[in-house]
Amino acid sequence: MSEPSTSRAASVRPAVPEDGPALGELDRSTWSTLHAVQPRPQPPYEPFFDDRHPPRDILVAEAVNAAGETVLAGYVRVVPPTPMVCNAHVRQIQGLAVAGWARGRGVGRSLIRAACAAARAQGANRITLRVLGHNAPARALYEAEGFAVEGVLRGEFFLAGRYVDDVLMGRPLGP
Template sequence: MAEPSTFTAPSVRLAVPDDGPALGELDRSTWSTLHAVQPRPQPPYAPFFDDRHRPEGILVAEDVNPVGETVLAGYVRVVPPTPLACNAHVRQIQGLAVAGWARGRGIGRSLIRTACAAARADGANRLTLRVLGHNAPARALYEAEGFTVEGVLRGEFFLGGRYVDDVLMGRPLSP
């Protein structure tokens, strides 16, 4: 396997409807109680895109996998948190996944940075998210990208036999 320094930055683009099957597979392959509050997906699998989860709310990262193919390596879902006009200045990350083979290559960071830029270009001045308290790698990445903890819902979820905090994070999108 090549050294990380030989990897190029991933390409990030807006999702298209044809990405649905690959995104569904990525979602299933990365499922973990570290970040998921829903049970593990079981067949028959629901489509990745539906009326509430549309391609225009998803940014995808493409990168070269270990066998040399350019494939989807990750995604981030960035959408308005509510349909309210008084909340139109905010966007929320409602999903982030990076393929196991692609971790440690800067894909999550590229997705977050592109999400910030896209939200800013869409008129937002604030980006928020929720992350499980025990997901230390995700929390460290978000903090490194300027997110701060704005609230904690203690013991909000019962996962794997224990109570887990729901951590609310946010950051301004000023230039």
């Protein structure tokens, strides 16, 4: 996707197939109705990577944990939103997760910035995402990184006994 980048919070690099088990565990450990529309994963677990979700679409963040080890701290998935040529100038974030121990350390911000850089390197001039309306922390982070609300699908999902909005956000990718 792009060259690795480093920040105080995390080092971001393209995923490799060997990251699959750790990414699967991260996905399961961060599952929450705050951001997930699918039911909680149950054993036997599906592999993280498959034909629709290859390593080339994922950037991973590594950071130093409390034990002083450099470990996987998060990931972001960046893909074309459709296979149409007329939409080839757009990339979409279709998944972002940060380990609980790494939250508040700038890992999410590093991943978003790396996603924008990767999209730009692929020739995109715009990036979009969808976020659940009640996910205030994610929305605030996206807004701080230049994303703006471009649409709201009111009551699009019924989660944990209530209707939740699907918020469409996007931003241009400058030079």
